[in-house]
Amino acid sequence: GIEKVRGLEIIDSRGNPTIRVFMKTSDGIESFGDAPAGASKGTREAIEIRDDNGLTVKRAIDIVNYIIDPALHGIDVREQAIIDKILIEMDSTENKSRLGGNTTIATSIAALKTAARSLDLEVFKYIAGPRSPKIPIPLLNIINGGLHAGNKLKIQEFIIVPIKFNTFKEALFASIDVYRSLKGLITERYGKLYTAVGDEGGFSPPLEETREALDLIYTSIKNAGYEGRIYMGMDAAASDFFDNKKGKYVIDGKELDGNQLLEFYLSLANEYPIVYLEDPFEENSFDKFSELQSKLKNVVITGDDLYTTNIRYLKIGIEKMSTKGVIVKPNQVGTITETMEFTDLARRNSIKLITSHRSGETEDNFIAEFAVGISSDFIKTGAPARGERTSKYNKLLEIENRFELEYNGKYFYL
Numbered sequence: 001g002i003e004k005v006r007g008l009e010i011i012d013s014r015g016n017p018t019i020r021v022f023m024k025t026s027d028g029i030e031s032f033g034d035a036p037a038g039a040s041k042g043t044r045e046a047i048e049i050r051d052d053n054g055l056t057v058k059r060a061i062d063i064v065n066y067i068i069d070p071a072l073h074g075i076d077v078r079e080q081a082i083i084d085k086i087l088i089e090m091d092s093t094e095n096k097s098r099l100g101g102n103t104t105i106a107t108s109i110a111a112l113k114t115a116a117r118s119l120d121l122e123v124f125k126y127i128a129g130p131r132s133p134k135i136p137i138p139l140l141n142i143i144n145g146g147l148h149a150g151n152k153l154k155i156q157e158f159i160i161v162p163i164k165f166n167t168f169k170e171a172l173f174a175s176i177d178v179y180r181s182l183k184g185l186i187t188e189r190y191g192k193l194y195t196a197v198g199d200e201g202g203f204s205p206p207l208e209e210t211r212e213a214l215d216l217i218y219t220s221i222k223n224a225g226y227e228g229r230i231y232m233g234m235d236a237a238a239s240d241f242f243d244n245k246k247g248k249y250v251i252d253g254k255e256l257d258g259n260q261l262l263e264f265y266l267s268l269a270n271e272y273p274i275v276y277l278e279d280p281f282e283e284n285s286f287d288k289f290s291e292l293q294s295k296l297k298n299v300v301i302t303g304d305d306l307y308t309t310n311i312r313y314l315k316i317g318i319e320k321m322s323t324k325g326v327i328v329k330p331n332q333v334g335t336i337t338e339t340m341e342f343t344d345l346a347r348r349n350s351i352k353l354i355t356s357h358r359s360g361e362t363e364d365n366f367i368a369e370f371a372v373g374i375s376s377d378f379i380k381t382g383a384p385a386r387g388e389r390t391s392k393y394n395k396l397l398e399i400e401n402r403f404e405l406e407y408n409g410k411y412f413y414l
């Protein structure tokens with residue numbers, strides 16, 4: 001049974017404090033879970049407990065040490081559903097605002113990793129249970145805009161998608177060629193200063209318009225020799241350039257309504273090999289997502305802020321056939337059990353799973369293990385740079401090598 005739960009204030013990749021929860025059983029088995037942090041958060045996400053403008057999580061640490069710890073004593077660490085239920089009931093709010101989604105997710109992950117260790121199992125194997133896990137296709141965010149960068153690009157992430165490869169290793173190393181080729185292009189055109197990287201390891205060259213970024217990436221793919229094997233994608237994170245008062249999207253020097261933005265995406269999908277498009281509209285526009293998905297059958301339109309890893313909103317999306325893909329971010333909902341309910345519901349409806357990091361991460365590789373364990377179709381964990389991103393890629397390389405799992409790219413049809 002669980003003997004001790006302890007919170008520790010640590011720092012994330014943006015230099016902000018976040019929490020790590022250690023858990024120990026009476027047999028002396030120990031592990032930990034970290035809470036990552038987003039910058040472009042959906043309004044329906046679990047609330048993080050932070051004070052002093054986000055500069056301290058001391059109150060969250062106290063909640064772990066004085067409220068969560070005594071409530072979990074004696075419980076079998078392998079009883080993930082029971083542990084999460086206790087957290088959910090103690091919190092008893094819609095959005096984890098009492099205990100904080102940051103304390104509950106760090107505790108929930110700590111329980112899962114401690115349980116895997118108690119059984120002497122790899123974390124991904126413990127999560128997979130009887131299912132046979134696969135290695136996800138990486139979605140590498142190599143140009144950053146929006147809230148993740150200082151340039152004028154409104155689209156938050158410009159992504160490469162290495163699909164046509166037999167192994168994750170080949171896919172990743174081909175993507176690194178494209179990343180390097182992009183770095184060369186940026187150096188040539190804008191100077192070395194602009195090869196400094198943003199929050200998720202992508203470059204943020206001084207671009208202003210969407211097509212400029214797509215051109216740069218497409219050229220880099222061609223220069224590296226991967227046209228037809230490496231595709232393109234975007235996370236628009238459109239809530240962040242939606243003007244609520246005007247009901248318009250402010251992008252590329254224009255104000256567009258939903259229909260005009262939809263037309264814009266249709267032309268981009270014509271001009272570039274785009275297979276992935278996340279949050280193309282603001283987070284309440286279920287119908288616009290559906291319209292775009294029905295017009296772009298070969299693109300995985302994906303909901304992030306739209307669903308916030310919460311089955312309540314996914315049910316609406318299923319009803320309306322809004323998207324072929326869902327972002328899976330455990331900290332958006334606050335527990336592993338709720339995250340798995342979400343992924344199960346998505347799977348049952350043949351919706352693709354895109355497991356994702358946050359822009360503020362720690363070096364823990366949990367999300368990589370989780371993605372493999374649930375056989376996620378894709379994983380988003382940034383550019384192949386910055387330790388908190390590479391820790392996930394390196395874990396995937398290791399898992400593929402040691403356990404000879406299959407790469408999901410082999411099964412992906414456009």
Ligand code: PGA
Binds near residue numbers: 037039304356358
């Ligand atoms: P966030 O961004 O972690 O800053 O919310 C990631 C995303 O929008 O996918």
Ligand code: ZN
Binds near residue numbers: 237278305327
């Ligand atoms: Zn997103």
